[in-house]
Amino acid sequence: MASRTRTELPTVLVVDDEAPLVRLVQEYLRRDGLWVEATGNGPDAVQMVAELEPTVVVLDLGLPGMDGVEVCRRIRTFSDCYVIMLTARADEVDRLIGLSVGADDYVTKPFSPRELVLRVRAMLRRSRPESAAERHRHWAGALMVDTNAREVWLDDSQVELTPTEFELLSALITEPGTAKSRRELITQVWGEEWIGDEHLVDVHIGNLRRKIHDDPAWPRFIHTVRGVGYKLRTGE
Secondary structure (H helix, E strand, C coil), X not given: CCCCCHHHCCXXXXXXXXXXXXXXXXXXXXXXXXXXXXXXXHHHXXXXXXXXXXXXXXXXXXXXXXXXXXXXXXXXXXXXXXXXXXXXXXXXXXXXXXXXXXXXXXXXXXXXXHHHHHHHHHHHHHCCCCCHHHXXXXXXXXXXXXXXXXXXXXXXXXXXXXXXXHHHHHHHHCCCCCCEEHHHHHHHHCCCCCCCCCCHHHHHHHHHHHHXXXXXXXCCCEEEECCCEEEECCCC
16 A cells, blocks of 8 residues: 555644654554654744644643743644643643643643554544534524634624634533533543543633633533533523
């Protein structure tokens, strides 16, 4: 079988300064049929995302030249690629910092390369185009989500969301009034194979609420269902 080119395969950019780890991750991802590029420093990562337009970036938090948080911030100014943050530090602060700048998922070192491949595959499944039957505009008071155009509008102003924030909001607004557990939202947005802390959902919901000016104490849109998860109310 003839080898396939980069334009024919999903591209994953691995950004980590641990060369043995990068080689191992590259091998696993390539075996899984993906095109993989890599770099070991932050400034090069930003430039490569602009040039390669990868679907997924696997991004280490601790990088020379520019840390992963700043790399993610800069990437988010021009790209909606999925970002999986790698961290060697297990405390929640690092995880929350990474997620607050637009990371979609995180993996704590040491990790199984196979687990990382499953996370990447879950991201790639999320990027599939919607069918005509899945259209299209959904309203909750002054909030509108267009699932075809992948746009969110609030009071006639467009709201910029990360891919994960958009998909979480879509999952809630397409079934208004339905209380969804964290596990249901993870399955719907991250995929059935995702393994990790389900409170990842809370972090993204918090970021989403800030962007749509939704005070959790007096919510207009996203309501916390105690002991269950979240639901979206269609009325003001």
